[in-house]
Amino acid sequence: MMSPPLQSLLSAMPALPESERDAVTRRYGEQEGVLYRRLSGLYGGQPGFQQWYADLLAQVGRLAAARPAALQAQDAERLARPDWFLDQAMLGYCAYADRFGGSLAGVARRIPHLQELGVRYLHLLPFLRPRAGENDGGFAVASFDDVDPRLGGNADLDALTAQLRAAGISLCSDFILNHVADDHAWAQGARGGDAALRGYFHVFPDRVLPDRYERTVGQVFPQVAPGNFTQVDAMGGWVWTTFYPYQWDLNYANPAVFAEMAAALLRLANRGVEVFRLDSTAFLWKREGTNCMNQPEAHALLQALRAIVAIAAPGVLLKAEAIVPIAELPAYFGDAAGPECHIAYHSSLMAAGWGALAEQDGALLREVLARTPDLPADTSWLSYVRCHDDIGWNVLRAEAEGDAALAAAAAAEGGGKQHARARLAAIANFYGGAAGSYADGALPAGVAFQSSDPNAAHGSNGMAAALAGLEAASPALRDGALRRALLLHGLALCAGALPVLYMGDELAQCNDHGYLARPEHAMDSRWLQRPAFDEHAFEQRHDASTAAGRMYGGLRALLAVRRRLDALAAGAPRTVLESAPAVLALARGPRFLALFNFSGAAQRHTLEGAWRDSLTGQVCSGVVELAPWAMLWLEAAR
Numbered sequence: 001m002m003s004p005p006l007q008s009l010l011s012a013m014p015a016l017p018e019s020e021r022d023a024v025t026r027r028y029g030e031q032e033g034v035l036y037r038r039l040s041g042l043y044g045g046q047p048g049f050q051q052w053y054a055d056l057l058a059q060v061g062r063l064a065a066a067r068p069a070a071l072q073a074q075d076a077e078r079l080a081r082p083d084w085f086l087d088q089a090m091l092g093y094c095a096y097a098d099r100f101g102g103s104l105a106g107v108a109r110r111i112p113h114l115q116e117l118g119v120r121y122l123h124l125l126p127f128l129r130p131r132a133g134e135n136d137g138g139f140a141v142a143s144f145d146d147v148d149p150r151l152g153g154n155a156d157l158d159a160l161t162a163q164l165r166a167a168g169i170s171l172c173s174d175f176i177l178n179h180v181a182d183d184h185a186w187a188q189g190a191r192g193g194d195a196a197l198r199g200y201f202h203v204f205p206d207r208v209l210p211d212r213y214e215r216t217v218g219q220v221f222p223q224v225a226p227g228n229f230t231q232v233d234a235m236g237g238w239v240w241t242t243f244y245p246y247q248w249d250l251n252y253a254n255p256a257v258f259a260e261m262a263a264a265l266l267r268l269a270n271r272g273v274e275v276f277r278l279d280s281t282a283f284l285w286k287r288e289g290t291n292c293m294n295q296p297e298a299h300a301l302l303q304a305l306r307a308i309v310a311i312a313a314p315g316v317l318l319k320a321e322a323i324v325p326i327a328e329l330p331a332y333f334g335d336a337a338g339p340e341c342h343i344a345y346h347s348s349l350m351a352a353g354w355g356a357l358a359e360q361d362g363a364l365l366r367e368v369l370a371r372t373p374d375l376p377a378d379t380s381w382l383s384y385v386r387c388h389d390d391i392g393w394n395v396l397r398a399e400a401e402g403d404a405a406l407a408a409a410a411a412a413e414g415g416g417k418q419h420a421r422a423r424l425a426a427i428a429n430f431y432g433g434a435a436g437s438y439a440d441g442a443l444p445a446g447v448a449f450q451s452s453d454p455n456a457a458h459g460s461n462g463m464a465a466a467l468a469g470l471e472a473a474s475p476a477l478r479d480g481a482l483r484r485a486l487l488l489h490g491l492a493l494c495a496g497a498l499p500v501l502y503m504g505d506e507l508a509q510c511n512d513h514g515y516l517a518r519p520e521h522a523m524d525s526r527w528l529q530r531p532a533f534d535e536h537a538f539e540q541r542h543d544a545s546t547a548a549g550r551m552y553g554g555l556r557a558l559l560a561v562r563r564r565l566d567a568l569a570a571g572a573p574r575t576v577l578e579s580a581p582a583v584l585a586l587a588r589g590p591r592f593l594a595l596f597n598f599s600g601a602a603q604r605h606t607l608e609g610a611w612r613d614s615l616t617g618q619v620c621s622g623v624v625e626l627a628p629w630a631m632l633w634l635e636a637a638r
Contacts, residue, residue: 005032008054009311012061020072024064027311028057034338035307038300043255056259063266064312070165071272075315082378085121085170085317085342085498086570089563092121092172092500094387096137097151099532100124100503104147104156108163113538115167117506118559121498122164123172123277125388127151131181131246134520137388137530139174139279140181140247144264154271161272172275172319175265178283179247182232186260187248191234199254202240202286204229209288210238217292223450224523242283252284252301262308269313277319278302278341281332294328303338310339319343319382325395326371333379346372346381346497348395353385353488354460354467355396357629358430358437360599362584367399369495369576369586380570383497385488386467386505390449390459390526391431393424400424424457431460431467438469438481445469446511447525461528464488465508470547480600482508482547483629486554487596490631493562494586494594496574501555502529507537508551561614561633567592579605583626591636597626610637 009028010021036053043049067075078084093114101107104127114122126138129146138148147157164171180186189197204210210229217228220243229238230245240249250257265276285297302320309316320332320341326348334340349372352364375381400420430437431446438445446462465471468488470481485508492499503509512531521527537548544553562568567588579585582599593611597603603626610621611634619637626632 004050005036005054005057009057009061012058013065016065024061024311027314031307031310035304035311038304038307038338039255039258042253042258042297042300042304046255049255052255052259056262059259059263060266060308060312063263063270067270067313068272070162071270071313071315074165074274075313078315083571086378086380088566088568088570089118090120090498090570091118091559091562092123092382092498093117093119093503094123094125094384094500095503095533096125096388096530097127099530101533103150104152104160108160110533111163111167111169114169117501117556118563119501120168121170121172121275121500123174123275123500126174126176127157128173131183134244134246135181136244136247137524137526139176140179140244141176142181142184144175145267157271161274165272165274170274170317171272172277173268173273174279175268175276176279177250177261178280179241179243179249182246182248184248191232196256198235200251200257200260201235201248202251203235203237204240205237207238210240213286213288213292216289221450240286242280249283249286252297253286258301258304262305265305266308266312269309269316274315275317275319275343277321278305279321281320281341282322282324282328294322294324294331299331299334299338299340302332302340303334306334306339306341317342319345321345323347323389323392323395325398326368326373327398330373330375333376335376339376342378343380343382343498346383346495347392348372348399349381349495349497350384350386350492351391351393351396352399353491354391354431355393355424355427356584356598357468357484357488358427360601361581362579362596362598363581364396364399365491365584365598366576367402368396369574371399375571381495381497382500383492383495384500384502385485385492386462386464386502386529387500388502388526388530390461392459393428393457396424397421421457428457428460431462432458438467438472445472447528449525461525463509463511463529463531464502464505465547465551466510470508471510478547480629482550482554483627485551486558487598487629487631489555490558490594490633491584491586491596493558494568494588494592494633496572496588497570503533504531504537506552506555507534507541507548509534509537509548557615558633565592565614565635593632593634595624595626595632595634597628597630600628602627607634611635612637 097107101110129143129148130138131140131142161171186197186200225244230241232239282293285295286292318341322332332341332344348368352368355364356362400423432448445467446460449459449461465485468481468484473481511528515521515527540546540548541552543549573589575587577585580603583603584596586594606623612619614633
């Protein structure tokens with residue numbers, strides 16, 4: 001006998017062909033256990049849960065039935081090969097639509113450039129209708145169903161996803177789970193007195209509970225948006241606002257919020273979005289006495305969302321934006337009993353690479369790689385060098401305390417934690433222009449972000465080439481800066497992850513200091529690394545006499561090697577070998593070895609057996625010498 005929830009699901013799609021109904025029925029059967037367990041665990045004690053659950057499935061059924069035939073066909077292909085995004089040919093690219101192409105139609109005109117690089121995954125930063133006025137770079141969303149009018153309309157999104165799909169490129173969209181803009185229809189309705197919509201948010205009549213929460217909850221933007229609550233007169237109290245005062249946190253203890261957000265995601269999936277970057281996943285559940293991050297209920301929510309996607313749009317991937325220490329990351333992948341996200345950012349790997357350059361030592365990287373766990377089947381880390389956000393050094397606290405080189409110093413100075421803070425602060429200050437940095441008496445490589453204590457590990461902003469010293473370099477020092485930038489990209493490409501390039505990094509594009517003259521951006525130094533795509537550098541990309549040409553040519557050479565070596569697929573084995581302190585020796589299986597010199601001095605490494613340089617074809621054995629900031633990609637010669 002058919003269960004009532006399944007009846008609700010199927011009754012919502014009467015026009016679907018029988019074969020498709022059977023496929024949805026089968027997928028529901030596979031997901032029913034985890035979906036029901038997670039949602040009943042969250043909401044089962046609330047009145048009317050069973051009816052709410054049936055209504056949720058009816059909504060999922062309607063959206064499954066509305067899924068276009070081309071996307072259903074793609075779903076079937078990806079179900080047949082669930083590891084489709086793990087192979088060595090997979091390459092991502094991240095950009096703001098307006099900075100990259102001016103509009104969604106302009107992004108479509110950039111597809112040949114993406115194809116020239118070999119891109120198969122395009123992450124466009126927020127392109128949905130944002131809050132009017134300040135909107136955190138689009139992360140304050142006013143509508144999940146409408147494109148930002150500055151970028152075009154919904155028809156332009158439909159056209160772009162179709163063109164990208166035809167080019168073999170998957171579109172990734174941010175999906176901001178934690179909050180909405182204060183001019184979103186839900187917030188407007190709550191302001192207007194709608195009691196049901198008021199329940200979509202955390203609202204407190206006075207400061208009693210907010211003050212208790214503030215004792216244990218950290219601050220994301222302590223300088224420009226201190227605290228976690230904003231007084232809103234129209235709401236008659238204090239609204240929870242983790243990020244900016246105009247971003248109202250959603251109350252996921254209310255099942256209506258989960259149902260609304262799940263439907264919004266599926267509607268975007270039906271427009272051709274193939275990957276969702278789930279923004280601020282760590283903050284979804286609030287619990288007094290904790291830091292309100294990484295709570296078990298947040299994982300239950302994500303596992304339920306994954307199950308719904310698996311039923312209605314099974315070719316879609318979920319990516320966790322959880323910038324947390326390595327120890328807290330594996331939970332975002334879930335397990336066999338409750339799969340969660342397919343992909344998660346490896347922010348510790350990114351930060352440790354920059355740390356290795358600043359310290360001229362690979363110890364932090366070795367510690368990060370040693371702590372990086374194996375992942376469940378058909379999941380992947382995401383590796384990157386830069387992105388639209390700051391580099392947050394504090395994800396490395398455990399590694400900065402724990403590496404062997406630190407032990408003696410920590411004992412002498414009275415404890416690893418104090419030493420780790422000072423160590424990470426020194427790295428952050430290095431990229432802000434401290435003595436001995438790449439600033440060379442000119443522009444600092446980057447700028448501090450949200451820093452109030454000079455001894456704290458504040459975040460760092462800047463484009464990759466600028467942080468590597470290119471912007472401040474004299475002509476004689478530019479070669480070293482380009483080698484440093486390419487070194488970090490080489491690490492991201494062979495570390496065992498899905499690598500993503502950030503717009504302009506392929507052209508060694510530097511910082512946009514013009515953000516200071518734009519009132520809407522001047523208060524947020526992250527706009528330093530959000531320049532418009534440099535058309536002049538793009539025209540120079542094949543000219544090896546230019547910085548853009550050298551960077552572009554160097555990257556394309558590495559990418560060509562990566563595409564032909566299955567040892568560089570995301571899930572291939574990874575082993576760190578013994579090496580000099582400044583060198584990282586990374587083996588990917590028995591037949592590939594990458595050597596990275598993070599220092600400004602030549603280093604030596606002793607090879608076992610004969611190896612062939614992947615770029616030049618030269619065979620080498622015994623002791624090899626790495627020039628300052630150089631790398632070698634080597635394949636076993638026999």
